[in-house]
Amino acid sequence: MLQDMQKDFEIKKIKRSAFKMKEPHSHPFHELFYLARGECTAFISHNIYKFSRGDIVIVPAGTIHKTDYTGKGINERIVISFKPPVTDWLSGIVGTDIVSEVMQAGVINIPEKRRDYIEKILDKLMFENEGQDPLSPGFVSVALAELILFIARCKKYEENVIKEIDVDNQIMQEVATYIYTHYNEKLVLEDMAKQFNLSRSYLSKKFKSVTGFGFKEYIINVRIKHACELLLNTNKSITTIAFECGFNDSNYFGDAFRRTKGVSPNKYRRNQERI
Structure with a gap:
């Protein structure tokens, strides 16, 4: 929240x-x-x-x-x-x-x-x-x-002032970036583990350790972030935004949005001047 x-x-x-x-x-x-x-x-x-x-x-x-x-x-x-x-x-x-x-x-x-x-x-x-x-x-x-x-x-x-990403966690970096750029697609832990040549359990534990997010939790947070942008900057319906952001159920989207933001998608859109 x-x-x-x-x-x-x-x-x-x-x-x-x-x-x-x-x-x-x-x-x-x-x-x-x-x-x-x-x-x-x-x-x-x-x-x-x-x-x-x-x-x-x-x-x-x-x-x-x-x-x-x-x-x-x-x-x-x-x-x-x-x-x-x-x-x-x-x-x-x-x-x-x-x-x-x-x-x-x-x-x-x-x-x-x-x-x-x-x-x-x-x-x-x-x-x-x-x-x-x-x-x-x-x-x-x-x-x-x-x-x-x-x-x-x-x-x-100045040269060399912009810090590079942490090379010790390069694979988790790649996983997080993939999720961030493919948030509107179907993302499943087993498929991602195969894609990055990792075991399901290792990916789950390592991702949580490095990012602080559970795998599914991070996907939801990224989708909600993009949904917020659409709510504030477009007139698209809640259902359309839900599907465009990777949710296949608008009711589930509403519940996830409330858990993350503390308000419903409609209220978030109405209160945009206070955000």
């Missing part, structure tokens, strides 16, 4: 020892987090990443993700959450394409020589977000814009 936030912008520093997130989740706001210390494995949308100190993880609104913090000692991360309209003013200045490009799901490695700069921006955001005076919201907006523009510049001009 989508997790919401009370304010338009939040930032917090989190320190903790190694742990695994219990369940994958998504939320209707963007999330950026900077790993200041430690190591982490992340499953974002349909890609698996390994990252460490100096990396920024980008999770766009509505994107399914799960993070596991590994290694010894304390992991420290700075998490920024903000609703999409927060950056509308910046899009009006530099264009929606630049902001949209920054907010593509993935992991960015900040060059070591620029980490002090990025950490100063994050310190400024945390300081001003405490509400120092009536000017603080303005400072927060400007600092967030500076962070987004810095990431855009890194992606455009």
Whole structure:
């Protein structure tokens, strides 16, 4: 189910020892987090990443993700959450394409020589977000814009800043990508196991271990994600959307949608201005 936030912008520093997130989740706001210390494995949308100190993880609104913090000692991360309209003013200045490009799901490695700069921006955001005076919201907006523009510049001009997927889990990566791109087709665990030369039990257990999703659970979540896009951006009927997204029963689609989103497909469509 989508997790919401009370304010338009939040930032917090989190320190903790190694742990695994219990369940994958998504939320209707963007999330950026900077790993200041430690190591982490992340499953974002349909890609698996390994990252460490100096990396920024980008999770766009509505994107399914799960993070596991590994290694010894304390992991420290700075998490920024903000609703999409927060950056509308910046899009009006530099264009929606630049902001949209920054907010593509993935992991960015900040060059070591620029980490002090990025950490100063994050310190400024945390300081001003405490509400120092009536000017603080303005400072927060400007600092967030500076962070987004810095990431855009890194992606455009720096070499090797975009993290590659985790090669240690290459087969599970391929399975997840296949599901993500063939979500509207019939997908059966036994058939997928044969396709990737794996046993049924190994695929089931390994996929769950790496992504946090059961095989069938991930298929349903991907189908619901695409159904949400059709609900908000087309006038197609609920039944048509159900079949186009791989469900062969509109009633089952409705039940699965409620379990995932907490509301019916019709209510989700009616409340789109609040999403």
